[in-house]
Amino acid sequence: MTTIPVSLGARSYDVVIEAGLLARAADWLAPLSRGRTMAIVTDANVLPHLATLQAALTTAGVASEAIVLPPGESTKSWAQLEALTDRLLDLGVERGDHVIALGGGVIGDLVGFACSILKRGCGFVQIPTTLLAQVDSSVGGKTAINARAGKNLIGAFHQPALVLIDPQVLDTLPLRQVRAGYAEVVKYGLIDDPVFFAWCEANAAALIAGDPAAREHAIAHSVAAKARIVAEDERETTGARALLNLGHTFGHALEAEAGFSDRLLHGEAVAAGMALAFGYSAAHGLAPAADAERVAAHLRAVGLPDGVAAAGIDADGETLVGHMLHDKKMDAGTLPFLLARGIGGTFLDKSVELADVRTFLDAG
Incomplete structure (x- = not known):
């Protein structure tokens, strides 16, 4: 126990x-x-x-x-x-x-x-x-x-x-639900723990297939990581807890376009959103392109979507950014984004231009 x-x-x-x-x-x-x-x-x-x-x-x-x-x-x-x-x-x-x-x-x-x-x-x-x-x-x-x-x-x-x-x-639990939940496991590695991300790369298949030891380790590690962040920033006022939203700004827009239905599960949307956050970061020279591809490749390997089309969403950047305007994190007309300097290097950026996000999304 x-x-x-x-x-x-x-x-x-x-x-x-x-x-x-x-x-x-x-x-x-x-x-x-x-x-x-x-x-x-x-x-x-x-x-x-x-x-x-x-x-x-x-x-x-x-x-x-x-x-x-x-x-x-x-x-x-x-x-x-x-x-x-x-x-x-x-x-x-x-x-x-x-x-x-x-x-x-x-x-x-x-x-x-x-x-x-x-x-x-x-x-x-x-x-x-x-x-x-x-x-x-x-x-x-x-x-x-x-x-x-x-x-x-x-x-x-x-x-x-x-x-x-x-x-x-x-x-x-249906396999699709296990995969969707796994997106929130690997998120902890992408935020600030590259060693855990490497563990995920090596053990994700066993975890998803039902290996008890892999599942218990992933759950305990994830809960400990979240408990630490919540204790530091319970109400998301200092910025530490905001890191837990990696992939969620893009992901919630995808969920909204899917009508918040089983057409796209939350974890699937978060997976696509994390790949998009790393892709955006790499496109703007913030993260190595190799890291963005490594993230996308891992998500594909476990059966999770790595972008808009892979999530089954047919929408342009204007439509998706329109959904983002209703994001609860909007502050004085600015929407903070979780971006990355590499695997384990997530940070909050309050200077992202939504017009730039539209262009990125339209570029595919």
């Missing part, structure tokens, strides 16, 4: 990682139940894991009530937020209770946001069931729903009380 602390003073919590943990989750959840019924929010794709969790709670004498939502990015909506908060209020959830988010990033984001506003804030626990959620969205307290104008534009910072990660639940 690996326990990684997220050190945030009074808001600190642990991320616990262990194969088979889901069947023993009551060891951690029972003390949070206060002898009351625990609400579990999940989606229709996670029902086998819901059964495991509820059985563990029942054995420990903890009652639970499941709320099953539709799967997919469209669940991060005002309509589902309203329905969820109404249901939690019907169940009598109090400010001292902890709601369990059992699922991928969509469930974690929606439940976290609902808990941030329910009775002005109640507790919640993340039990992520996708690789992407395990290595990224379940840690750090970013919660949100989507709006017509873009992704994650309505939300709040609300830290979980606990994160429980069982790598074994990934055995039931």
Whole structure:
């Protein structure tokens, strides 16, 4: 078992990682139940894991009530937020209770946001069931729903009380979802850890194929990296946490063009976005062209898109930049970009001209 602390003073919590943990989750959840019924929010794709969790709670004498939502990015909506908060209020959830988010990033984001506003804030626990959620969205307290104008534009910072990660639940995950989650793993190497990127190059195939040791190492390394950055810059005010957005500005534009649908998964969009960020950096003499090609080649090798066309998007630069104008990171009319001086050399650039981005995207 690996326990990684997220050190945030009074808001600190642990991320616990262990194969088979889901069947023993009551060891951690029972003390949070206060002898009351625990609400579990999940989606229709996670029902086998819901059964495991509820059985563990029942054995420990903890009652639970499941709320099953539709799967997919469209669940991060005002309509589902309203329905969820109404249901939690019907169940009598109090400010001292902890709601369990059992699922991928969509469930974690929606439940976290609902808990941030329910009775002005109640507790919640993340039990992520996708690789992407395990290595990224379940840690750090970013919660949100989507709006017509873009992704994650309505939300709040609300830290979980606990994160429980069982790598074994990934055995039931479709291969496409595993690949999409891997994009957020390799991101940590590209940000500031070239040694880890080299590890990814050597071990990605095993990780994606289901090798337990590779998966546990990747998850623990990724969580530790994110915990360190979040502890340094919880609310993205100093610039350190902004580095975690590598690939996201380009990626969110691609997702918007795809209608925030399963046509393009978030991790797939991030992969394409990271390749574009490195390509843009190389085109402007910031990063070696060899590094940009190395990144693109690795993404292609694991079955992830390395650009706009590879992501299945048919849109010109004007259209994609139009989506970027709704990015939540827009500040005084300027959109910061995460660029790179090479693998492991990501930096925030606030001087990028969107006209230049349009030209780059149109050049293919």
